[in-house]
Amino acid sequence: MRSPTAALLWEIRKEKGWLFWLVIALIFFGWVLNALWGGNFRATEDGRQQLLTLDSFLACGSVFLVFGIFHYTEFNPQKQWTGFPYHLFTLPVRTWRLVALPMIAGVVAAELTYLAWVKLIFVHNELVRPAWFAVLIGTYLVFFQTILWALAGFRILRIVILSLVVTSLVGVAFMPFFSKFTPQWWLSENVLIAALAVLALLAYLTAWNIVSRQRTGGGIRENWLKKRADQILDLLPRRQSAFTSAPAAQFWFEWRRSGLLLPGAVAAILLLVVGPLSWHLRDEAMIVLWMLPQTLAMPVVLAAAMSKGFSKPDFWSTNLALPSFIATRPLATGDMVVAKLKAAALSAAVTWALVLTFLCLWLTLWAKVDQLSMLRIGFWMVYGHSVYPQYAIAALILAACVLLTWRFLVGGLCVGLSGNRRLFIGSAAVYCLAAILGITSFAWLLNHDQHFMAWVRHDPNELLRVFERVVAVAIIAKFWLAAYSWRRISWRRTWQYLMLWTDATLLLVALATLLWADGCLTLSLMSVLDFLPLDPYRLECFLILIGLVTVPFARLGFAPSALTRNRHGEFIAKDAP
């Protein structure tokens, strides 16, 4: 290679060449589609919308792929993190250049992709603020790379920060559009472009500084924050007594290694976000109705986000193989799975104890609960002027939330414990695909809401019937699969879990019946969400079916055999990185 630039670009192309071709293929496909059939689509308004949705979807996909090409990271086994490619540190190139090259290459690639879509495919569409979106894409890529490199030592925190930054930047993207409603000078497109340029420059300087430190042997893990945190953790009381049994020791290990994480994250969010926000907005009339469902959903969503990590043999390791430290313990594989289930249960219980404590403080001390009272009056009327059913509903909702949290934590155990990387990534891909399909469907609905709502309104039974059948098939499949997956597990353990499943399911069914309240739920929902018509007669059956499908059964039966295969190293040889 004649120059370091050429060497670096060659390396990127070599590593991610197929992704480059995929981006080109997407652009070519979009161009061919619009050139050959664009006229047919544009003949009607519906067709035009469909084509625009498809084009937008393909364009976003290709830009995301460019981000994937230029995420430019490498796993460092010495430091156990994935950050700036450490093998480049030995190149005779100054760090500023080492950092700037992938950034500039990434920005150029992203801009070229965007330009290709604008000039080749979206030629018949009137684009709003094309220059603004071009700047956004470039700066987003710089921020993306900076976060990946700067927070290499913080795997979970990096994901959280990335999510927060992405969410914030989506908001930033809409800022120039607000200038129409509030003519502020800082909302003008030029000012915002200048601000983004300054921020991108700062991001580059930050990345340069941090990569320089990593190159000279330093790193985020050595910073003062980490040291202070370790010192505080060292002061905490430690276990002194001996474990009563090997399963007890394993449970303690699971709890410390992965169970503590969810309560910690929930406590942090309650203290740093929900608490201050609820105090700041305490005088707003509708704030309780707005924040309460989100506060209740937050631990469940976090549990779903953490489920992939929790399902692995070790939360913090990228290796799915069971570590020999655990595999050689004098413990049956089934007991290991039970330890995980118990750790998840304790994690869910502690999490919800924290949420309950916060809710008690908030709702009694500084919340305006008038709107909540209005919601309660319907139930009071239906349940013979008694408030006790409301207390029962509240208690059952709390228990259901604990169950749901636990369910999300343990739902993927059979996949995570198997050690099969392809299965693990494949199952994650299914969730991603479901999310993409959900977003696409939502986008389609936004464009076709009239047709969709006309269909739903024509007979709301029809919509619920579709959902009902899907859930019914899922339940039947679940029970038959459970009969198969639990066949090799001892009857004592099967009976124990069956009792647990029955109790949990009965709890959910009782909640469904109480909530339905002779159709009162339908009226409440219709008054709040008039776009969501529900058939009260079918809703009860549907809620009961949901109760039957929620608590995991079949998948947990597969977990011990999956872990056994992992313990015996069935997948390690071919799948371990």
Added chain:
Amino acid sequence: MSKPLSALAILLSVVVVLLARSGEHFIRVDAGGPSVRMLMTGNGGPTVVFESGSGSPLETWVRVQPEVSRFTFTLSYDRAGNGLSEKGPVPRDGARIASELHAALINSRARPPFVLVGHSLGGPYIRIFAGMYPQEVAGMVLVDPTQEELIEWAQARDPKPERTPRPYDEVDCAPATFAQARASQIPAGIPVVLISGMGPSEIPGFLPADLKAELQKDQQTLYPAKLRFHKQWTDKIPNAKLIITKNSGHGVPFEEPELIVDAIRQVAQQASKRPGTGP
């Protein structure tokens, strides 16, 4: 396969299939223009027709209709512009709503005689229907109906600023509806029951203080007036019966559905005994 779990799977599969097959079926009916959502359940006669209050969908009767459909044929519907029905032509006064209901009944498989059940503003609507189609009505149950005299009394006590009525809003069209209801004649000899909600005696403790005060004020002033006007109206109808309940307020269909079911049963039985109105 685990044998005990296979047995459980068979049992639960049957339960799931039965659950998924249960439920009621709505139909769409042409109400002389707008298409309205309708729920018809039960067998026998006379046909009990439910009319909801202002802005309310047919779900108002979710605690009543299943019970009534055990002994007779029932029909509830969303008026045009309410619930999941299409918007209807303006103005939305009682005469138009009654004629739309009549068209919807003709286009459905419901056949007279009808026992009409109306809640709140549905009360004046069924009175207008009875006046327009007296041959088809065999009985009436008015559930805490909005009485035109009460509205006039309340307006006189606490005058509200006048505003331009919106012809598509059935509440704004209420003055015309009340005038039509006042002019309507209840068919001679048909059984009529009026349920007047005078309760509940206990106001729930969890309500905000201002709402509690408002409810207490209503109980002291508005409710006695309402009862007076309900009584005056039933006194004018030969076969009318007034039922006063202190266990419900205005939400009788939710608070005391059994009271309405009993009233409908009585009216349906009396209607069946009348000559020419058998099932």
